[in-house]
Amino acid sequence: MQFTYKYSSPIGGITIASDGESLTGLWFDGQKYFANTLDSRHKEIILPIFEQTCEWLDIYFKGQCPGFTPSLHLSGTPFRMMVWEILQKIPYGETITYKEISEEIIRQKNLKYMSPQAVGGAVGHNPISIIVPCHRVVGSSGSLTGYAGGVSKKVELMKLEHMDTSVFFVPMQGSAL
Template identity: 40%
Template sequence: MDSPLGAIKIVGDANAIKMVVFVDEIGEENEGIIPLVVRKCKKQLHEYFVGQRKQFNIPVAPEGTDFQQQVWQNLQDIPFGVTSTYAKQAVKLGDIKKIRAVGTANGKNPIAIIIPCHRIIGSDGSLTGYAGGLDKKAWLLKHEKSMPGMAQTSLF
């Protein structure tokens, strides 16, 4: 699908979304039947980009280790328009020493935007790593902060 940030590829099956990634160009659409969950994902992402959606309510099933799954689940608890840090995420998962592992898991998140790893910033408030690029991360954070009622800027 096309978006204000460029092309986005959505992959899913009949049950859940498996992947949402930024790509260089939109490829050929699957000529077969597009699963309902993929159509819903595309619609909800469009609503997000035009400022009509702050939460996604589609099933996701990213593939990863148990630890990655915990990190990605934790990301989904960060509210729209709010940021947190890798350190806070590691503490929430029970071990500050896992801060690098948390960062690595965030970097391997296969479902951009919906599992909002863009909401994780450095402890000093700096923008740090984002698979889609820091320009996209900055745009997403600015977009979320510009929505009405978004006065709170960080979690905890």
């Protein structure tokens, strides 16, 4: 059985999911891939993991680094799990590029090549937004792309982390990166 809880953030509603012990999902309501790891049968209740996650979010939305991470249970392909593990290592207030993630996978797996686009697909399917900080990933050119919650939310999250968002840009629809 899966469980859910609704959180109201300053930048939109958030649905949080759990298996009863750990966090399994965190999505902005209506975002791309919303609740794609959530069973159709779930129950909305308050659990200790939700209380801890809400505490984390309260601190985060005050513009502070929470300093702890709720218990997470990510589930995906080995490739996605590898990408999500790298995401979890991006420091608060810093960014990394899709290319840098692909280079890290090349290094770890001793590969000749890894597509930044494949990395982008894995980043976009991250089921635990914000806490697994996919919003900290940018294009090599400094473009703000690929956030399932929408670029405007990505910018707001970066501002909360005291990043200078003026150094980034939003590419025009259909432009190459």
